[in-house]
Amino acid sequence: MKLTVVGGGSTYTPELVDGFARLRDTLPLDELVLVDPATDRLDLVAGLARRIFARQGHPGRIRTTADLDAAVDGADAVLLQLRVGGQAAREQDETWPLECGCVGQETTGAGGLAKALRTVPVVLDIAERVRRRAPGAWIIDFTNPVGIVTRALLQAGHRAVGLCNVxxxxxxxxxxxxxxxxxxxxxxxxxxxxxxxxxxxxxxxxxxxxxxxxxxxxxxxxxxxxxxxxxxxxxxxxxxxxxxxxxxxxxxxxxxxxxxKPSRAAEVARMEKELLTLYADPALDEKPALLARRGGAYYSEAAVDLAAALLGAxxxxxxxxxxxxxxxxxxxxxxxxxxxxxxxxxxxxxxLAVGPVNPLFTGLTANVTAYEHLALEAALHGGRDRVLTALLAHPLIGQYEYADALTDRLIAHNREHLAWA
Structure with missing residues (x-):
């Protein structure tokens, strides 16, 4: 069984690898491929990953590459955990919305829309390459905003399921x-x-x-x-x-x-530097305690259970x-x-069937669903008007004055990632 992790150089990855090692009877991997363009990070993460497998007696092979096509070729499942623009883009997502009095967060509000606009085209390109190289593979999306990204994948006809650790x-x-x-x-x-x-x-x-x-x-x-x-x-x-x-x-x-206070992105960036220093230690052969503060608790268990179920394991x-x-x-x-x-x-x-839902929850859910539809339209087709429309629909923004100002800020801060801007 071959599983590919896109974004394998993430500091999250040792959490995932630890789960693969501990739960190898649930998901018996023969080959784990970590793919990432940031080869310096990838080498550090992969070194620790191999030591974790060795310590726990996992017989599987861990391979690294910057070549996406080679990484997904013949894969049974492809797990997406990428961040377009890195922590620098996240820092922006968490900062410029505050200038308009709106929450700054990487998955919610205007920052979440910015992340969707950057991410959806990249993920769809990856998914098309998976379809060509591994047509039977399942795509497991852990990339935020998961709801919008998963909808993009399903709408394009991909075999995809979204995953969150909440x-x-x-x-x-x-x-x-x-x-x-x-x-x-x-x-x-x-x-x-x-x-x-x-x-x-x-x-x-x-x-x-x-x-x-x-x-x-x-x-x-x-x-x-x-x-x-x-x-x-x-x-x-x-x-x-x-x-x-x-x-x-x-x-x-x-x-x-x-x-x-400092942004969460700045805190995570500092933490990642420390984690990468730890990962470089050849004596380290287990995920460090600091990783628990990075986020993604129980991500590995959820990912293993989902991949195993999709693959019949x-x-x-x-x-x-x-x-x-x-x-x-x-x-x-x-x-x-x-x-x-x-x-x-x-x-x-x-x-599974869901019983009657409290109207207090249905109203907000329907509102955000409408926003997500409009956000995906903006991510797929671009244009200032589509961005403005999505922001007007978001319940945390709504007012035209805010939406108009946030639209200009979003485009200005993300121009390098928006082909249409």
Missing amino acids: AIGFQRRFAALLGVAPADLHLNHVGLNHLTWETGVRLAGPEGDDVLPKLLTDHGDEIAAALRLPRPLLDHLGAIPSYYLRYYYAHDEVVRELRT AASPYQVVNTYNRGTLPFLPDDAVIEVQAAVGQKGATP
């Missing part, structure tokens, strides 16, 4: 609070990528007892503190929102915070993924990409 993070946290095994918890996870709510937490499968009320009663303060949201809000919702909902439920507070029945709606949420178009529990197998992901 749900598995909640599953692990809730299991620890309840004193049960993570596999015993089934989340009623509803919404879009980075716009989701846990409306139920069930023991022993989708029909099991709902322990969400107990979680909120016994551990609501702790959960709210971790999300940096008020406990009364969780009680009012009767659900546990993704931490990305803080950008909506506490937008102005977040903007004030972001204006008074395991029968993990239910996983939270990003895929076409197809009537699952009746208030959204069929071709919207939603993030829900699905049955995953060699034919792809089939969303």
